[in-house]
Amino acid sequence: MAYCQNSREDEMNDPFGFAMQPCTFPPGTDQKIIHAFDAVDKDCNGYIEESELRTALSKCNQTYTARTIRFFMCAFSKDTTRIGPTEFVDLFNSLKNWRDVFCRTDRNRDGIVDANELRTALNSLGFPVSPKAVNFMIATYTREKSSTGVSYDKFIECCAIVKGLSERFKWQENCPGSATFTYELFMQAALMFTAA
Structure with missing residues (x-):
């Protein structure tokens, strides 16, 4: 998979090192996904x-709120302003995976996952989220309802937030020669999602 090369200045202005963008679709990409991307x-x-x-998502019969789209930009875009072909495919694959996990986890088929189900779902996606963090998500997304769980749309938002923050922490942790993850870098990552 080929990537566009950054200039040294781009690297210095990108504290997470995410400015490197894919140039083409990965081999074997579904033509429907390519057409949706190319059309826009x-x-x-x-x-x-x-x-x-x-x-592009609506062309593939996937409709999300403006807020959720913003979360996708934060989670999948390397610079949070635009998405390249590889990131677009990654988003589609993640959405399919998240939908499958939601359906498996929502055993009573009521369209809602409770705190235990949400934690199980996030853990199965490779996001080891604490019970306290899950309870915070439940409280955040059920504030206006009497529900004790999150709907599919809110589940997708939770996945995008947890993925985005996890990716930024993993990148910083694994970056050769990088300093420890500073408070400033943590705030930049977290604020991208809280401002969405």
Whole structure:
């Protein structure tokens, strides 16, 4: 898989090192996904912005709120402003995986996962989230309802948030020669999601 090379200046302005962008779709990508991406990439620069992402997802019969689309940009975009072909495919694969996990976890088929089910689902996706963090997510997403769980749409938001934050921590932790994950870098990562 080929990647576009960053300039030294780009690397210095990107504290997470995510400016390196994929140039082409991975081999074997479903043509429906390629067509959805190409249909909204009007300037043919190989990237789509937030509004274009919403349109591309709707072309594949996947509709999400503006807030959720913003979470996708934070979780899947290397610079949070645009998505390249490989990131777009990663988003689609993740959405399919998250939907499958939600359906398996929602055993009573009521369209809601409770705190235990949410924790099980996130753990099965490779996100070891503490009970306290799960309870916070449940409280955040059920504030306006009398429900004790999260709906599918809110589950997708939870997955995007946890994935995005986890990826940024993993990258920083595994970056050769990097300093420890500073408070400033933590705040930059967390604020991307709280501001979405």
